[in-house]
Amino acid sequence: MKRDECLKVLARHVTDTDIVLPVYSAAFDWIDIRPHPLNYLSHGAMGLASSHALGLALGRPDRRIIVLDGDGSLLMNLGSLVTIAAAAPPNLFHFVCHNGTYEANGGHPIPGRDRVDFCGFARSAGYPTVHEFSDLKIFEQQIGALLARPGPVFADLKITSSGPQERDYSRLHGPHVRKAFRAALAAG
Amino acid sequence: MQQGVSADIREPEGFLRGSSMIAEIKASRIEFVISVPDITTSEGLLRPLSQGSTPRLIRVCKEDEGVGICAGLSYTERRSLLLIQQTGLLDSVNAVRGVAVEYALPICMMVGLLEKEPGIPPKQSKRYGVRIVEPILDAMGIAYHEIEGDADVAKIGPAIDDAYARSRPVVLLIGRRPS
Numbered sequence: 508m509k510r511d512e513c514l515k516v517l518a519r520h521v522t523d524t525d526i527v528l529p530v531y532s533a534a535f536d537w538i539d540i541r542p543h544p545l546n547y548l549s550h551g552a553m554g555l556a557s558s559h560a561l562g563l564a565l566g567r568p569d570r571r572i573i574v575l576d577g578d579g580s581l582l583m584n585l586g587s588l589v590t591i592a593a594a595a596p597p598n599l600f601h602f603v604c605h606n607g608t609y610e611a612n613g614g615h616p617i618p619g620r621d622r623v624d625f626c627g628f629a630r631s632a633g634y635p636t637v638h639e640f641s642d643l644k645i646f647e648q649q650i651g652a653l654l655a656r657p658g659p660v661f662a663d664l665k666i667t668s669s670g671p672q673e674r675d676y677s678r679l680h681g682p683h684v685r686k687a688f689r690a691a692l693a694a695g
Numbered sequence: 696m697q698q699g700v701s702a703d704i705r706e707p708e709g710f711l712r713g714s715s716m717i718a719e720i721k722a723s724r725i726e727f728v729i730s731v732p733d734i735t736t737s738e739g740l741l742r743p744l745s746q747g748s749t750p751r752l753i754r755v756c757k758e759d760e761g762v763g764i765c766a767g768l769s770y771t772e773r774r775s776l777l778l779i780q781q782t783g784l785l786d787s788v789n790a791v792r793g794v795a796v797e798y799a800l801p802i803c804m805m806v807g808l809l810e811k812e813p814g815i816p817p818k819q820s821k822r823y824g825v826r827i828v829e830p831i832l833d834a835m836g837i838a839y840h841e842i843e844g845d846a847d848v849a850k851i852g853p854a855i856d857d858a859y860a861r862s863r864p865v866v867l868l869i870g871r872r873p874s
Contacts, residue, residue: 536779547770553716555763558755560776562767565727565753586756587763678770689770 508644509586510604511536511669514575516647517602520654521573523695526563527566529575530556531611533604535672537575548679554583557591564596564658567692571654572599578625579609579617585628588661592633599659601634604666621628630660638682641665711874713739713850720750723855725776725803727768729753729761733780735807739873741778750776758783759790765802766794772860777804781828784866788831795864796835802854802864805842813871817841832866843870 510533518541529537538546547563550556560574581588581603590597600689607620617623617685629637636656640646640663653660678684717740720728728750729739745752755761761777768775784806795802808817811825815843820826832839838857840850851867858865 531760546768549798550766551790551798553759553789555759555790555794558763559767561753562764562769563720563771565751565764566771566773573838585756587760590753590755590760590764651850665774680797682799688820693772 508641508646508664508666509669510666512643513575513646513664513666514540517650520651525573527573527575528556528560530577532672533575533577535674536669538678544687548687549685554580555680556580557584557587559589560593561596561598566600571598571600574600576603578603578605578607581625582617582672588629588632591659596659599658600654600660602662602664605663606666606668612667625663634659634661636660641661673682710845711847712874714741715845716740716873719848719851720776723852725750725774727728727751727753727775728765728778729755729775731755731758731783733807735869735872736778736780760785762790762794762802766800769800777802779804780807780809781824784811785795792835792864793862795814796837797819797864799862801858801862803858805869806868807869811870817868837864837866839866839868841868842869844856
């Protein structure tokens with residue numbers, strides 16, 4: 508699956524009240540596919556998006572929180588799988604865009620790229636629902652039902668790059684992004 | 696003992712009560728405590744917090760996770776406190792730098808100072824790992840307060856209120872084991 512095609516399918520199932528936390532390359536695809544003030548884009552670096560997502564899920568149990576993690580990012584914060592499973596927020600949906608590379612940092616391979624099993628990690632950590640998708644048609648058929656399940660839900664999206672991106676990081680980390688998010692969340 | 700050090704030695708202020716700290720934390724409207732166990736606060740603070748239902752205790756595997764969780768919670772108007780050891784704070788410096796400082800978020804950290812000597816200011820500790828904490832916070836521009844005796848407990852509430860009012864991080868340095 509190409510990542511942008513996969514995310515376009517996902518976007519059709521995301522509502523106006525959902526909060527989405529996309530990471531790095533997925534973020535640059537996502538903000539063009541679904542520009543929205545409830546995109547939470549400022550989660551620093553070093554894999555912390557899933558932790559920010561847990562905070563949002565605990566603080567706003569009335570909202571679905573969808574994190575679009577990277578594989579390199581998740582490897583930097585594997586403990587968050589255990590923490591999330593233990594906290595068991597029913598409104599957290601954790602997707603990992605798995606292409607085996609640090610795409611935003613030069614395309615170098617992640618460690619163990621041919622062996623690492625993210626679904627195995629999530630299952631062992633205690634996520635009650637774990638899925639792997641590598642076929643866009645199957646993803647399209649099943650994503651709606653998956654997002655209706657009680658969380659925490661984990662899905663490994665086996666994707667390929669969407670191609671070259673123009674990465675203007677001020678679109679992720681600029682203060683205007685956080686201000687817009689805060690205002691949109693407070694309004695609802 | 697060196698002259699400069701002895702001149703600054705403080706009289707130990709009796710003791711630090713965990714029950715007073717918990718009352719102050721609750722009065723500060725903290726709803727979530729995020730924690731990796733810290734030796735200094737383990738028995739007097741974390742243990743009793745773990746036995747209550749409020750604030751809700753979220754145990755994390757690593758301290759920088761806690762920075763992220765507190766950040767997410769801050770957008771939801773729910774207050775949280777990250778209870779860790781200074782070793783974890785040092786390990787999380789990049790998360791604190793990026794998320795707490797550069798994003799200007801009210802990340803409130805209660806940090807036990809492992810092996811700090813009672814009555815000795817942290818900057819004058821013989822322990823390298825204690826001595827460097829405040830200079831690092833100074834360099835990062837992060838406000839901090841020393842909590843070592845019961846009289847210091849009253850600093851907790853205003854420090855947390857100020858962090859949320861100004862949307863800035865704050866560190867509360869716990870200098871002795873709460874009873």
